[in-house]
Amino acid sequence: MFFVPVSLRRWFTAHFIIDLLLGIPAILFPGVMLQIFGFPPTEQFTTRLLGAGLLGMGGAIFLMRNKGIISYRTMLNIKIIWSLAAIIAITVSLYLGESRRVLVFLAIFIVLVSTWLYYRWQME
Numbered sequence: 356m357f358f359v360p361v362s363l364r365r366w367f368t369a370h371f372i373i374d375l376l377l378g379i380p381a382i383l384f385p386g387v388m389l390q391i392f393g394f395p396p397t398e399q400f401t402t403r404l405l406g407a408g409l410l411g412m413g414g415a416i417f418l419m420r421n422k423g424i425i426s427y428r429t430m431l432n433i434k435i436i437w438s439l440a441a442i443i444a445i446t447v448s449l450y451l452g453e454s455r456r457v458l459v460f461l462a463i464f465i466v467l468v469s470t471w472l473y474y475r476w477q478m479e
Contacts, residue, residue, distance in 0.1 A: 359427045363474045367416050367430070374413025381406025393456050412437070424478060431475045438468035 381388045382403050386396030412433075419426040441464045445457050 359424055360474065360477065363427065364420070366470060366474070367420065367427075370434075371413045371416040371420070374409040374416070378406045378409030378413060381409065393454075428475070428478055431471050431478070434471045435468060435475060438464050438471060442468065 377388075385399035385402035385406070388406075389396045389398070389402055415433075416430060419430060442461065445453075445461045445464065448457060449455075449461070
């Protein structure tokens with residue numbers, strides 16, 4: 356396969372929109388974002404950093420949206436590494452006693468890494 360599947364382009368577009376919808380409020384209103392997701396509004400600095408990361412990822416997706424297969428492979432590699440690291444971090448947090456509410460985030464990252472791996476293998 357030497358082309359970027361339309362479905363992957365759609366996944367990336369959706370991911371870009373979600374990154375914006377979560378990243379901007381995380382930077383501007385971290386306490387509110389934490390409360391929306393059921394966390395105490397105490398760690399606002401880390402929430403802002405997460406928002407910055409989401410905007411960075413979303414911005415990179417936006418900038419490469421019309422590029423070719425090499426750019427998409429690179430972004431898939433970044434997304435796979437990020438998703439696997441998130442799964443490890445969430446799992447460690449659960450082991451150390453974090454509330455079970457983070458299981459939703461674990462499930463999201465498992466779906467994401469599965470999706471990214473599927474496309475990465477398809478593009479080999």
